[in-house]
Amino acid sequence: MDVLKRIPVREQDAKERATNFKEVCLGYNKEEAMEEASRCINCKNAQCVKGCPVAIQIPQFIEQVKNGNIEEAYHIISESSALPAVCGRVCPQESQCEGKCIRGFKGDPISIGKLERFVADWARENGIKPTPAAQKNGKKVAVIGSGPAGLTCAGDLAKMGYDVTIFEALHEAGGVLVYGIPEFRLPKSGVVAKEIENVKSLGVHIETNVVVGKSVTIDQLMDEEGFHAVFIGSGAGLPKFMGIPGENSNGVFSANEYLTRSNLMKAFDPDSRTPIMHGKKVAVVGGGNVAMDAARTALRLGAEVHIVYRRSEEELPARVEEVHHAKEEGIIFDLLTNPIEILSDDKGWVTGMKCIRMELGEPDESGRRRPVEVPGSEFVMELDTVIMSLGTSPNPLISSTTKGLDTNKWKCIIADENNGKTTKEGVYAGGDAVTGAATVILAMGAGKAAAKGIDEYLSAK
Amino acid sequence: MYKIVKKQELTTNIYLMEVEAKRVAKTCEPGQFVIVRMDSEGERIPLTICDYNREKGTITIVFQTVGAGTKMMAQLEEGEYFHDFVGPLGRPSELVEQPLEEVKSKKILFVAGGVGAAPVYPQVKWLHEHGIAADVIVGSKTKDLLILEKEMESVAGNLYVTTDDGSYGRSGMVTQTIKDLVEEGKKYDLCIAIGPMIMMKFVCLLTKELEIPTVVSLNPIMVDGTGMCGACRVTVGGKVKFACVDGPEFDGHEVNFDEAMRRQQIYKTAEGRAMLALEEGETHHGGCGNCQ
Numbered sequence: 224m225d226v227l228k229r230i231p232v233r234e235q236d237a238k239e240r241a242t243n244f245k246e247v248c249l250g251y252n253k254e255e256a257m258e259e260a261s262r263c264i265n266c267k268n269a270q271c272v273k274g275c276p277v278a279i280q281i282p283q284f285i286e287q288v289k290n291g292n293i294e295e296a297y298h299i300i301s302e303s304s305a306l307p308a309v310c311g312r313v314c315p316q317e318s319q320c321e322g323k324c325i326r327g328f329k330g331d332p333i334s335i336g337k338l339e340r341f342v343a344d345w346a347r348e349n350g351i352k353p354t355p356a357a358q359k360n361g362k363k364v365a366v367i368g369s370g371p372a373g374l375t376c377a378g379d380l381a382k383m384g385y386d387v388t389i390f391e392a393l394h395e396a397g398g399v400l401v402y403g404i405p406e407f408r409l410p411k412s413g414v415v416a417k418e419i420e421n422v423k424s425l426g427v428h429i430e431t432n433v434v435v436g437k438s439v440t441i442d443q444l445m446d447e448e449g450f451h452a453v454f455i456g457s458g459a460g461l462p463k464f465m466g467i468p469g470e471n472s473n474g475v476f477s478a479n480e481y482l483t484r485s486n487l488m489k490a491f492d493p494d495s496r497t498p499i500m501h502g503k504k505v506a507v508v509g510g511g512n513v514a515m516d517a518a519r520t521a522l523r524l525g526a527e528v529h530i531v532y533r534r535s536e537e538e539l540p541a542r543v544e545e546v547h548h549a550k551e552e553g554i555i556f557d558l559l560t561n562p563i564e565i566l567s568d569d570k571g572w573v574t575g576m577k578c579i580r581m582e583l584g585e586p587d588e589s590g591r592r593r594p595v596e597v598p599g600s601e602f603v604m605e606l607d608t609v610i611m612s613l614g615t616s617p618n619p620l621i622s623s624t625t626k627g628l629d630t631n632k633w634k635c636i637i638a639d640e641n642n643g644k645t646t647k648e649g650v651y652a653g654g655d656a657v658t659g660a661a662t663v664i665l666a667m668g669a670g671k672a673a674a675k676g677i678d679e680y681l682s683a684k
Numbered sequence: 685m686y687k688i689v690k691k692q693e694l695t696t697n698i699y700l701m702e703v704e705a706k707r708v709a710k711t712c713e714p715g716q717f718v719i720v721r722m723d724s725e726g727e728r729i730p731l732t733i734c735d736y737n738r739e740k741g742t743i744t745i746v747f748q749t750v751g752a753g754t755k756m757m758a759q760l761e762e763g764e765y766f767h768d769f770v771g772p773l774g775r776p777s778e779l780v781e782q783p784l785e786e787v788k789s790k791k792i793l794f795v796a797g798g799v800g801a802a803p804v805y806p807q808v809k810w811l812h813e814h815g816i817a818a819d820v821i822v823g824s825k826t827k828d829l830l831i832l833e834k835e836m837e838s839v840a841g842n843l844y845v846t847t848d849d850g851s852y853g854r855s856g857m858v859t860q861t862i863k864d865l866v867e868e869g870k871k872y873d874l875c876i877a878i879g880p881m882i883m884m885k886f887v888c889l890l891t892k893e894l895e896i897p898t899v900v901s902l903n904p905i906m907v908d909g910t911g912m913c914g915a916c917r918v919t920v921g922g923k924v925k926f927a928c929v930d931g932p933e934f935d936g937h938e939v940n941f942d943e944a945m946r947r948q949q950i951y952k953t954a955e956g957r958a959m960l961a962l963e964e965g966e967t968h969h970g971g972c973g974n975c976q
Binding site: 392393394431432433434437438439460461462464466470471473474476477479480483484488489495496497498500570571615618620 | 707710711721725726727728752753756767768769770771773907908910911912913914915917918919924929943946947951
């Protein structure tokens, strides 16, 4: 074995998987995991832990994997993370734990994500569950939103003995894990539902179909329903559109709608009662992970798919692994291209998209080179479907119905990043509702910090 | 799970259900809607709240079986359950939000088309309870499809019923009755029209001419109903709005109805296919002409 090279992970063949919704990455088996674990040099001052937003004791759990003690490895991870089977799959490890791994300076970093995933999958298959709190402390906390931030915060508080209820607006818990990230990256019934069961097994109650701000307000939860503290993890689910002519034509969707239909409502399954547009030629506008997810979904529904992005490949905000997978499956990348109008027929159905070529100019305030239009380079792409994946912002519903809860100019809730404290006493917040759209693991980190903040607040009370 | 405590077939293919949903019943106001899912495999269907009972904790919905989803829903019986029932969604009717004195000073005309009588009812009832007698026009294709006539009669100032085929009440479209009433010398400061998109469009064209400010309740395609997808987007006054959070009520004279009607067609073939599959069951083999 070459210690500089990581043990490759088995994947479904690209041609095969482009036609189904089964998970792309098949994961390690125990032998492969133990072999990969043996590459870890067990640093004393482990940098990988610093790269992990929830600070999993990475060398310790990997040591257990190396020795074949998977159950022990699972308990070490569970001390820090409530959703290891999810994080092992969807974290951008290259810029977090694995990005800091010493092995990565000369050779491949340790496949920390794939090892975490193996441990969590093994524990699930062998019926190992996290350990609930020995004693309840009689204090009630409400968690708004059952996405990664809410689930983490709820799990941590339950472990400390709090009586936690999560309120979720949709009919199913999980947030972006169930409506956003597709089945082929994150299996729903096999992985997400089981991980949520684990959080419930800690004693967390989940009440679905409650839209906080409509069904009940935060003030009512605290004044009438006896909650001593509230955590807001309502995410950033409001889609952006470009505002170009023709955007309301039939066949133009937000990535949120397209993915919610496919993932939450199972519209990819021909037996589903929720319909989805089966386009023949689809353009996905945007270059983030959500754009890759929408594109790969459309491909699996039988379309020729183009990613239309105004900057170059180097600036694509999506994970390198996702871009790589998309390319392998046959997604076409139209880079340095920006839509200026959606064209439609006399019945209002999309027929194409007028675009203009871009070139990169001087760096802008974000440090990325600003795309500028190339005069006279307009052209028309013939299409029947356009999916807008331009990012999302927080829904103002909660902030606008809660007195004393301040937001910034982007409608993000203002909260202390160390403990989640907002401008309203007893109310904490974290995840995309505070930062705007970010990653699963950052939301989990925020949920964790807020759980600690809430515990300190209620303990002192 | 949300228990159906009462089910009634109001007329052919139009059903009323009273459903236990404590949280919704506690906070809902006229003009708002719910989203229901009949079982764990069901689609999410938006329905306007037609009545509510805060003490009993129930919500009344009325729906017409127009597609596969509502057809299956109609098979649910008293004592059975909805898997999901979420709300109240959308903004309450402006009438409820305005100062009562202001509302009292207005002569209000409601125009309900078909099953639209159901969402009109709680608003008229709310006004009645606050001592305001609003005029109501209820239009129906034919006598057999007319619903809630008695209920409406007990809360409306004047009730005018019209059928397209003249089988009951006045004859013709609701727009004809509006014209007639205005010609008879009636004056209205506000019109609230709820019904099929095409009816609301024509009411708005007329009331614009008659210079009566008009509010409509739009019913575009929806998925989540909380503002996260934009499936329900409509153009109002040249701006894109999400009907589920900015509406469902809008200034009817500002709505782009042609676009809204076009957008309702997006899944029409898919829906037709699902309906045929449901009706024909195992014998369904491409009768819709759209199967591969």
